[in-house]
Amino acid sequence: MLKHQTADIGEVAAAIGKEPAWLQRHWLAYHRRTGFPRRIPGTWRWPRKAVEKWLEAGGEEPPAAPAPANQNEVSDHVALAAASLLERYGGNA
Numbered sequence: 424m425l426k427h428q429t430a431d432i433g434e435v436a437a438a439i440g441k442e443p444a445w446l447q448r449h450w451l452a453y454h455r456r457t458g459f460p461r462r463i464p465g466t467w468r469w470p471r472k473a474v475e476k477w478l479e480a481g482g483e484e485p486p487a488a489p490a491p492a493n494q495n496e497v498s499d500h501v502a503l504a505a506a507s508l509l510e511r512y513g514g515n516a
Contacts, residue, residue: 447467
């Protein structure tokens, strides 16, 4: 029963149009670039439903960039700390 919940490297490679050897060498970079599902650790098998959902969602489309968590401006923390110390203690910068 559990055998059907996973797919081996040959089946997954065929589903995405790649050779098994290519997938074995490049799966992690492919995952990072496209959101391709991670393999089951210690095996060359993937969760079948995860691969199916990825394919249904369009496959090689890169994952959407996450929205920013806040609208804080990026600042130079070292420069801010130095300015604060200069203001507090005086002296030459």
